[in-house]
Amino acid sequence: MFVLFFVGAVFLAHYYLWRRLVRSTTRPGRLRKGLTWALVGLVLLVVATFVGTRMELGHWLAWPGFLWVAIMFYLVVILAVLEIPRAVAVLVLRRAERGAVPEPVPVLAGAAAPPEPVAVAPGAGSPVEPAPVDSGPVAGPVAGPVVSGPDVVSRRLFLGRTTAMIAGVSALGTVGYGVTSALGDPVIERVKVTLPKLDSRLGGLRFAVVSDIHLGPLTGIGHTERIVRMINALEADVVAIVGDLVDGSVAQLGALAKPLKSLESRYGAYFVTGNHEYFSPEGPQEWIEELGELGVRSLRNERVEIKHQGAVLDLAGVNDVGGAAVGDGPDFGKALGGRAAGRSTVLLAHQPIQVAEAARHGVDLQLSGHTHGGQIAPFNLVVKLQQPVVSGLATVEGTQVYVTRGAGFWGPPVRVGAPPEITLLELR
Structure with a gap:
């Protein structure tokens, strides 16, 4: 049961890291595929490290394997803490996208004023029709700025990459301090x-x-x-x-x-x-x-x-x-x-x-x-x-x-x- 729980936790942790560090920071393509396979390799490294050390095999895996376990742990913890500010940022971004095109404004640009009435002298004939006034084309509703699709994607990538950078720097700094403490007096x-x-x-x-x-x-x-x-x-x-x-x-x-x-x-x-x-x-x-x-x-x-x-x-x-x-x-x-x-x-x-x-x-x-x-x-x-x-x-x-x-x-x-x-x- 412990082994099943441990392996399940390792897989869930790496899946979460894939969503936050790979999917949220890259566009579909070679880079995403390469990072995905790198995470798969790290999953195998963790499993091999624990199995190998328990069986007194593969001790050369111990240093990279156990260090990645610590980094993985703190990446998950820090990313989990960042979920709240990240969710707020996503909400603000979505509202900005929905509010990019406002409701039509019922005001026409370039409309001409009605012609002045023509005075008719007593005894004169019918009034002369005024010549039509060319008021130019009638403009449609005034529209605000439109956020294009690529701009939306860029903003989301920026948010994902910023979150990943904060988590990565924090996790590496924490693990570095922890190694110094563990190996010290x-x-x-x-x-x-x-x-x-x-x-x-x-x-x-x-x-x-x-x-x-x-x-x-x-x-x-x-x-x-x-x-x-x-x-x-x-x-x-x-x-x-x-x-x-x-x-x-x-x-x-x-x-x-x-x-x-x-x-x-x-x-x-x-x-x-x-x-x-x-x-x-x-x-x-x-x-x-x-x-x-x-x-x-x-x-x-x-x-x-x-x-x-x-x-x-x-x-x-x-x-x-x-x-x-x-x-x-x-x-x-x-x-x-x-x-x-x-x-x-x-x-x-x-x-x-x-x-x-x-x-x-x-x-x-x-x-x-x-x-x-x-x-x-x-x-x-x-x-x-x-x-x-x-x-x-x-x-x-x-x-x-x-x-x-x-x-x-x-x-x-x-x-x-x-x-x-x-x-x-x-x-x-």
Whole structure:
């Protein structure tokens, strides 16, 4: 169903772009045909890019394919916004066309005045008929200017081309800014969270939270090295990697993950699966084993005790909901059952939607990712339809949840309105 919806949306988007960028800006002929076939090629490029990267084939398509996806998205959004002023301009143009020939004016040009009567002397004969006066041709109704067919077409082409130019420049500028944001350094968000039941001795415990690193065909090893370097600079007590670390197999991306071995923290680095770990043909298990060799422990529906200054915090992790389809879904009972009474619990769960179940198990704080903060505005408005929190700190059913925007990107290497993030979260 998702594939059908995605392909349908791609076709509808390109059809809309054809109407606004091709049909409205060109006359029938070679140029229109050439641009039409170019759009057909871009449709095939999008489909090939998503299919190829998912199957670990055709990664050379990733850059042009995903960049066009971003440009396509913003062209559609901006053109949709411009529909209102465009409709007003079309209405004005049509009224001008209808009003070009006014109603006939009942005034004749060049009409002569009636002849003066001729005086007749007493006793004279019949009056002499006056000679006819040549008043010239009688003019018809006075007519206003007429808008010819070619002029109407030219005005409509001008309107279409102006709209297309505004949309094109705006989309390219937005995507250019978004690429700079996505490929730049993540923002360090410093967040303090108050947990009412937290043992005072645990106050000041700090988590470096990172999610959605998305090692893949568009990222190099420098992406991982930068994230590790920035996390280490925070000198956190615990490192939490909250899912969607990779977009491929160990054979393909293992080298890109090697810098994770250099992660530094007082009590270790922990990982839970995201939905993208299940996209790998081999499943998440090979990555769990690989991360173990790199010193990152995976919490597979389990918990560990973090002992700090003589007090204990339960750190639990559950699998992503996407694992349920392959029999590897979240098990909150296993991860959270049998805890010591009165002990605070922090849960790692990739998707914010899992907080409802976490609340039923008495979790104090859930750390999540998955949303990317929307990644490309205004897509964040769509994310709200699926997830209870798009980014930042919130409370859901009595449990606090912090959602990081993620340190990487998925699909287009573009972030607009949601810069990449690494979080330093301190418990109070």
